[in-house]
Amino acid sequence: MDPKFHDYVRGSLSMERYLHSVGTANTAKELAVRFGADPERAYLAGLLHDIARESSGSDLVSEAKQQGIMVSEIEDKLPVLLHGKVAAARARMLGVHDEEVLSAIASHVTGRRGWTKLEQIVYLADKIEPGRDYPGVEAIRRQASSGDLRGALKLCLENAIKYAGAGGASLVHPETVVVLDEISQG
Ligand SMILES: [Fe+2]
Numbered sequence: 363m364d365p366k367f368h369d370y371v372r373g374s375l376s377m378e379r380y381l382h383s384v385g386t387a388n389t390a391k392e393l394a395v396r397f398g399a400d401p402e403r404a405y406l407a408g409l410l411h412d413i414a415r416e417s418s419g420s421d422l423v424s425e426a427k428q429q430g431i432m433v434s435e436i437e438d439k440l441p442v443l444l445h446g447k448v449a450a451a452r453a454r455m456l457g458v459h460d461e462e463v464l465s466a467i468a469s470h471v472t473g474r475r476g477w478t479k480l481e482q483i484v485y486l487a488d489k490i491e492p493g494r495d496y497p498g499v500e501a502i503r504r505q506a507s508s509g510d511l512r513g514a515l516k517l518c519l520e521n522a523i524k525y526a527g528a529g530g531a532s533l534v535h536p537e538t539v540v541v542l543d544e545i546s547q548g
């Protein structure tokens with residue numbers, strides 16, 4: 363991997379989020395080996411997934427519009443939901459042209475209907491990297507270690523909905539609800 367990606371992440375994020383990004387990259391690589399995806403592509407997507415996470419809401423909305431990203435009503439209300447899509451646009455500008463890597467960066471916030479294994483792995487890695495500590499994380503790690511990718515994702519998505527629901531049910535991204543439905547049906 364080109365060292366410029368690592369340098370960019372280090373230069374554009376706080377130490378805490380930089381460590382989270384490296385943790386996500388390493389976890390994504392391990393999960394890729396376990397579940398049969400490309401470890402290098404998983405690492406790169408994990409490393410870059412949060413490069414827009416520290417931008418303000420108004421910057422995320424204006425950058426998204428500039429990049430031709432559609433801003434939905436809920437994203438306008440809760441711009442942090444855009445940080446994956448904006449990160450993917452930035453990664454493209456940095457020279458990443460692997461569409462699946464870009465898609466994994468974009469979809470790590472809400473999941474995506476019909477997502478690929480690489481996208482699923484990056485989504486999961488973000489939620490269970492070693493620096494993560496929240497109620498329920500151990501159960502998700504156990505599912506992932508036991509080889510149950512679908513079960514681990516289901517728990518992550520349920521958590522995401524529960525957590526977002528705490529701020530009012532209207533703040534749950536509709537895509538997450540669809541993805542949970544899809545994964546529950548197998
Ligand atoms: Fe994120």
Ligand SMILES: [Fe+2]
Nearest residue numbers: 382411412488
């Ligand atoms: Fe993250």
